Amino acid sequence: MKHSKLNWLNFLYKTSLALGLLSLLLFVIGSILFRQTQKNRIQAAQEKSKREAVLATLEIERELREFSQPLSLLSQELSTGELSTTELQTRLEREITENPQIANLGVAYNLFSYDQDKMFYAPTYIRAKDAIKLIQLEDIYDYTSPEYGWFRDVFIQGAHWGEPYSWPKNDFIDEVLFGYYQPFYQPEEGSTAESLQGVIYAEYSYTHLEDIMDSLNLGKTGYGFLISQQGKFIAHPNPETVRINSNITDILQQQPDKNKLINTINKVFEEQIVETEFIDQITGKKSWVYLRPLDLNxxxxxxxxxxxxxxxxxxxxxxxxxxxxxxxxxxxxxxGVLLFWSKKFNLKKLWLLSIFSSALFIAEIGFIWQLLLENYNYLANRLVLLNKTELEKILSPHIKLSEQLHQKTPPKIPTGFFLQSVKFSEGHEIFITGYIWQKYLLGTYDELSRGFILPDAVNANDLEISEVYNYEKDGFEVIGWYVEATLHQDFEFSKYPFDRKDIEIQIWHEDLETQVILIPDLDSYELINPKIKPGINQDIILDGWTLEGSFFEYKFRKFNTNFGFKQGFSRNNAPSLYFTIAVRRNVFAPLISKLVALVCVVALLFAMLLILNRERAMEILGVAAGLIFILIIDQISVREAIAAQGLIYFDYFYFVIYL
Structure with a gap:
């Protein structure tokens, strides 16, 4: 008998040793794999971005070489006398017709070079509204002025690609242009500054290069951009950045680590390939940047x-x-089994092993709870809108689809939120109060009705919308409404009391048939970082909840109806704007009120088992039945309070005690 017991203990000892070593080995391997997976994901994204940058570089250089070829040929023919000034206009018209990527093509003569009686002469063919028209550039602006340096730069640099710029206000071109500028000389006088007769130039719309950058496969929110030698944006997902001639140095000045980033930019201007990381102060997101210079210019x-x-x-x-x-x-x-369970087995060591095991389980439960309480990563699987660049990137496919279908470009209406209060009414309903405003571009969206729909409103009696202000500013009509509404929410309670809730306020424009796109009015917020909680009253009180953040996001939903409108109307895959408030339940109160009671019941049952003997078993069962009945009532009250449909996390604590 004693020998059999020793064999059993030896088997248990060896089994525990093997399982312990196996568990430790799997833990080490799993930890390495987890860290490596995170690292590999970032490295894979970086390598993919580098490949995309190389492809974009090659494609842009190919495009630019094709752009410059007609000018080099024209310069050669003018300088050798093969092309006469009388044939020049015909040749320019032919070249711009055959090269649709050219926005305007012309020749700007040096002072009095074309005619002793003409100080300026610059015949230019432009592409205006899909029609080619001949104009005189000198009638629009003085091309020799330092303000437009491309003409003067030819005397210093020779043939070169110029910086992006805009023409002064005119009736033909109102977009940012960049161009290639090629000198030509007096025939048979050589290529000297004294014999320079003028400049042949071709200018292009930034939209051609922007299409190349938009084609890059960089995930949901990654993007590419193109900057000139002086740091001006030539292509960027946000057209406004290009339109106002933004400089990357000015943008970097807004970042806390601006000196590091500016030094990085200076390195790439010295023809070095660089990569760096930074945390955007506006959005709070950690970003990776890869910069690669073009060999051509x-x-x-x-x-x-x-x-x-x-x-x-x-x-x-x-x-x-x-x-x-x-x-x-x-x-x-x-x-613990190896330490507490040896050949000299006794009851004391069994107690120690039991206490040690209980401590481990408690620590594991605490660790899981801590994971549930950590900050949530919303960017991995949601279209969170944190800046205009991401906004334009998300909307670009939708806008281009409308153009391909020859439909009118959907109007984009900036919309903002400011919530004064939020109250959880019932299980799946919330009551909100606050302000919603919209901005309508005057002269462009005058035909649109003014107003919005909250499609998740429970009923008309619980919805009050009243206009509180209406004024014009910076070319926009700004309308603000005060809103009180009860909204239905698709809440999930399975993790109670460690649950999070996303209070999603969906908003549509009231003119459904026009298929208006509502965009967040990002300019109305100082910071859009979700942790700063933009659009939320800083003194807001959420009973039993902690406010984690707020943000705008898009969701692309499908509908199985055309809402009664004409055939062909559809809101399928149209971007629906949401203002989302992320909240987390305060777990302290539920744990104190419910978990402590459960622990007390377990402790009482355990104490009764130790104190009472078998002869009084019925008394134990009677007391246990009474305690279990109390727990059943308590469990029902918890489920009713949160209107839970399926099992919740807290139910498992009750089930364990029932067993």
Missing amino acids: DWVVGIVFFEEEVLVDSKTKRQWLIQLSLLFMSSLFFL
């Missing part, structure tokens, strides 16, 4: 992606960490 292709987007989402990360923690706990448990 020292322009720079830039690639940006956000690390949170490529990392594993919060749910996957949490599941992975829980599995690792269980392996680590298992290795500690089997280590």
Whole structure:
């Protein structure tokens, strides 16, 4: 008998040792794999971005070489006398007709070079509204002025690509242009500054290069841009950045680590390939930037992606960490078996092992709770709108589809929110009060009705919208409404009391048939970082909840109806604007009120088992039945309070006690 017991203990000892080592080995391997997975995701995104940058560089250089070829040929023919001034206009018209990417093509003569009686002469063919028209550039602006340096720069640099610029106000061209400028000389006088007769120039719309940058495959929010040698944006997902001639140095001045970033830009202007990381002060997101200069003209292709987007989402990360923690706990448990369970087995060591095991389980539960309370990564699987660049990138395919279908470009109406209060009414309903405003571009959207719809409103009696202001500013009509509404929400309670809620306020424009796109009015917020909680009253009180952040986002939904409008109307895959408030339940109150009671019941039952003997078993069962009945009533009250439909996390604590 004693020998059999020793064999059993030896088997248990060896099994515990093997399982403990196996658990520890799996934990180490899993930890390495997890870290490597995160690292590989970032590295894969970086390598992909680099490949995209190289492809964009090659494609842009190919386009630019094709752009410049007609000018080089024209310069050669003019300088050798093959092309006479009388044939010049005909040749210019032919070249711009055969090259649709050219916005305007012309010749600007040096002072009095064309005719002793003409100080300026610059015949130019322009592409205006799909029609080619001949104008005189000198009638629009003085091309020799330092303000438009391309003409003077030819005397210094020779043939070159110029900086982006805009023509003064005119009836023909109102977009940013960049151009290639090629000198030509007096025939048979050589290529000297004294014999320079004028400049042949071709200017192009930035939209051609922007199409190349838009084609880059950089995920949901990653994007590419192109800057000139002086740092001006030539292509950018946000057209406004190009239109106002933004300089990358001015933008970097807004960042806290501006000196580091400016030094990085200076390096790439010295023809070095650079990559760096920075945290955007406005959005709070960690970004990776790759900059690659073009060999042709020292322009720079830039690639940006956000690390949170490529990392594993919060749910996957949490599941992975829980599995690792269980392996680590298992290795500690089997280590405890080896320490407390030896050949000299006794009751004291069994108690020590039991206490040690309980402590491990409590620590594991606490670790899982901590994971549930950590900040949530919203960027991995949602279209969060944090700046105009991301906004334009998300909307670009939708806008281009309308153009391909020869439909009218959907109007874009800036819309803002400011919530004064939020109250949880019932299980799946919330009551909100606050302000909503919209901005309508005067002279462009005058035919649109003014107003919005909250499609998740429960009923008309719980919805009050009243206009409180209406004024004009900076070319916009700004209308603001005060709103009180009860909204239905699709809440999930399965993780109660460690649940999070996304209060999603969906808004449509009231003119459904026009298919208006509502965009967040980002200019009305100082910071759009979700952690700063833009659009929320800073003194807001949420009973039993902690406000984690707020942000705008798009969702592309499908509908199985045309809402009664004409055939062909559809809102399928149209971007629906949401203002989302992320909240987390305060777990302290539910844990104190419910979990402490459960612990007390378990402690009482355990104490009764220790104190009472078998002869009084019926008394134990009677007391246990009474306690269980109390727990059943308590469990029902918890489920009714949150209107839970399926099982919730807290139910499992009751089930364990019932068993």
